[in-house]
Amino acid sequence: MDDQNKNLILATALSFLVILVWFVLFPPEEPPVTQTPPAVTDVQNEAGPAASVPSSADPGATSAVTDTAPVADAPRLPVETPRLTGSISLAGGRIDDLLLNDYRETLDTQSPNVRLLDPVGGPLSYYALFGWAPGGGLAAGDVPATDTLWSVETGETLSPGTPVTLRWDSPKGLVFRREISVDDDYMFTVTQSIENPTDTAFRAQPYGFIARHNLPELTRFFILHEGVVGMADGILTQKKYDKFEDLDVDPQLGAHAETIPDAQNGWIGFTDKYWMTTLIPEPGKGHKQVMLFQPGSNIFQTQTIYPTVDIAAGQTVSQTSRLFAGAKEWETIRHYQNDEGIEGFLDSIDWGWFFFLTKPIFAVLHFLNGLIGNMGWAIIGLTLLIKALLFPLAYKSYSSMAKMKELQPEMEKLKERAGDDRMQLQKEMMELYKKEKVNPASGCLPILLQIPIFFSLYKVIFVTIELRHAPWFGWIQDLSAPDPSSILNLFGLLPYGVPDLGALQIISLGILPILLGISMWLQQKLNPAPTDPTQQMIFAWMPWVFMFMLGSFASGLVLYWITNNTITFIQQYLIMRSHGYKPDVFGNITSGFRKKKPDAE
Template identity: 80%
Template sequence: MDDQNKNLILATALSFLVILVWFVLFPPPEPSVTETPPAATETIGQTDANGAPIASVPQAADPGATTATTEVAPAADAPRLNVETPRLTGTISLAGGRIDDLLLNDYRETLDTNSPNVRLLEPVGDPLSYYALFGWAPGGGLTPADVPGTDTVWTVESGETLTPENPVSLRWDSPSGLIFRRELSIDDDYMFTVAQTVENPTEAAVRAAPYGIIARHGLPETSRFFILHEGVVSMANGSLTEMDYGDFEDFAVDPAMGAQAETIEDVTEGWIGFTDKYWMTTLIPNNGEPFKQVMLFQPQSQIYQTQTIYPTVEIGPGQTVEHSSRLFAGAKEWEAIRDYQNEGGVYRFIDSIDWGWFFFLTKPIFQVLHFLNAMIGNMGWSIIALTVIIKALLFPLAYKSYSSMAKMKELQPEMEKLKEKAGDDRMQLQKDMMELYKKEKVNPASGCLPILLQIPIFFSLYKVIFVTIELRHAPWLGWIRDLSAPDPSSILNLFGLLPWGVPDLGALQIISLGILPILLGISMWMQQKLNPAPTDPTQQMIFAWMPWIFMFMLGSFASGLVLYWITNNTITFIQQYLIMRSHGYKPDIFGNITSSFRRKKPDAE
């Protein structure tokens, strides 16, 4: 076997190994199962009878701190305030002042124009309740009845509908004489600001601790992909934490919390919340303000929580104390999150997007893709343009590789002479060939370098296409209306020409090939034909089947990734052909194609 064919075999084997490992690590998702949480029938630690969370103040911080255990009013029975912004529509329950009903105006569940908008938050009482609440935990001199609880019905002091131009103000008067106010404001995108004040007109000093909580009732639907993180995402003093929902069950029981909890103390720069594939809710304290991050799980009621707990403050007679924080509730749009980081001062907020292990590649790849899309206005053509840029950056290596391959072809006669001279002495043959390579300045392994560099780029681009919301429902042309989804066309109905739909074949859906996967197989097959088929029958069989194996294996991948691979193969074919011709070797493509269809004659007896 000559070294040229060894390189081809090695490159092909590496590519096959990459795909094989990919399917082992990132198997197709299992059908999502929505678990409806059981009704909470008992008080669990710092929760009420319906399982609604109550903030806790660490006993070490304030020995007099306590928490309330009260019943949450059903969402339908409490008055509500409307929320109307360019990006969000919903309501806020005056029971507890919970932000618990939000729809995303710019995103629908499916491509159907009549599909409902994506619902981000859901009120208490729904199967998968999901909401944010803020308040004060009682400290020294206060009882649970002296602070507003999760079922406390606030009154509207000003404003009727929360809009970017019009904040709303809520008020609640404590039986002990304290006056609690909460002003809610929102910007044009997804950021709420919650300003809470406590006015003490009494003659006694009291203590209380502000808090923020995001709660999810029941296990939410997830994509169940290894490549994707869904669950808690937090930043604490420069350390990013990503925790899956299953990890909550491993928490130890915290006696102060009365539930399974994990705490990060003494945070001064950070945020914490829940992330889905495309959506996120995040509690964001002010920069430099000390707070404690809490992740809490109540197994009996299946409630997951993230909390921000702030130091206990003293409110003296005649004094008013204010505390403010922010809540992000919306889509994980790179541009919006970047602006909140750069202009809004949210520390390293861009890391809330799941960039993965190859973040040093995924971040710049996405930024270039986002820039190209802003110029071109179409993500499909932007992916093609990005591929051209990547190939241009790798061209020096490709040129060296294909030049080496052309020289290897030129050295074939010399190598045949060395084989005849060495006979059965393999050691002498290897020595003579190495001397020949050194003399002619040829590196037989250089042909594999572009393949090796393509592996992390391929993984990074897959991560970008799979995770970033900018690719969700992004069309290219014709039948490709969602580059984040597989090609919807199918050979089973001749790509829509036959008058029937495509059946759901379950695990056999892999045979329902679309147009893009077929083009991928053809592009790989054509790339092979730049070189004659190897003489060894085993090698011939591997090369003959490899493009079509890849075609089936990648058929269920996102259309954007398949489009990248087709473009990459096409550019590689052109580059290799032109570079090899420039070195005097003219690939007989047509002859290689016809020879692959020619039936071989049996050996003479």
């Protein structure tokens, strides 16, 4: 490998190292969490849609509370599905209490199930609510408020195939009903209707909203989006929590708000790293999407607001929408997108800027996991497939490197002839490369291609729930977490645990990071060390620097890197031997341990 080739590889590797150091040590600062008491739960704080009726509705309508009951003490209706457990509060008919049956907070089998929705009363209340804003002929007390006490008309427990119906009779004689059903996964269907048995026509506007009280617990890593996620007619919207206060203040709502006024297809809600709640209007039905923040009560909201409807005398009108509340599982969300017509729903997963790589990489990884039944072996299988796809480039690259070795005697002769004339040397070298059909930069192409693949896989492992708590074998029981073994207790041989070292956890190396360093070191030994002392020192330290830097990365990513290095070593060794060059790996290893003799006086 000539100096130009080595310089390019060195520059690429150092750039990669700088990016890794930046990822670990210098993530952008997150805004401080605003410490406020739990938000109050009156309608003035919750009913954004009820306070935002269209001009055709009654302009005097307000959002006063009628027939209220204490929200925290209201009766509840159980929710029991294969994947969800919880309840619905009859105060407002809000869906506000959900646990995920398939997911626990930690790897401990006794750990509590992950809580998705949380009733009012705690510091992080999180719930969905549907209703009607009063229009022509109706005042606020004529429609159910956000804490109006509903009665159960049919059903005792909400479960798949067993919907429930809530009822509320208004002072005007209107009958409001809300039928709620749920499937085997995470999708609720809410059909709300108004029956008008009177002789008077009325108007009302249906809406739904999701509310989060106070800033939720965040992962706080800048490559991950947490906040509002939505789709409106093919356009993806993402808004982080710290950007809500940058929204313009809506004087009518008294809150920071942003509105998408007319969408025919779409959805909007809140996303966490692995979980999501999303309002989904019927496809093809026009609606308005709103995201807002009420700084006084510290409430975040997403809303879907529908056109005002006429309820003629003796008529019943209804409106149906859906609510997704669950885990962001690729296969489940793809089913809702492809089979149930939710446009662009897979984009609710944060695929990042390299979505054109992360999406197919995860699709293949998911397929291999289904075939093999183990995500760790699936990562190894994915690495084999990637290396197979890149093999033509690798073959060309390693063949070129072998030819470069064959040209070393000619190169030495050129250097002797050119002496200090660098321009003449470069010219003759280019002529030699052209004559022998050798491209000195081709050896770097596989390395350059590996960088976007590496970061795409890093993104996939970091954001997809399928890697969360996914075991490989032995001590690796969570491929999304760093290797839990530690050199500080000789990987469990010494009778004590390893304390949490915080930022210094990087020195608590596990088995996988050490294997990574060794694999990089062996790969270097396919070639003699560079003659330049500075380059020689940098190349000598590089495997061990990467070993420490990647030690705190997800085990799945380190596993990919070890597999990639091992396959690269085998490929390069065999290809170079096929071209008559026999890498002296053992000699290069032993030469690194020999002490250099001082130059003769």
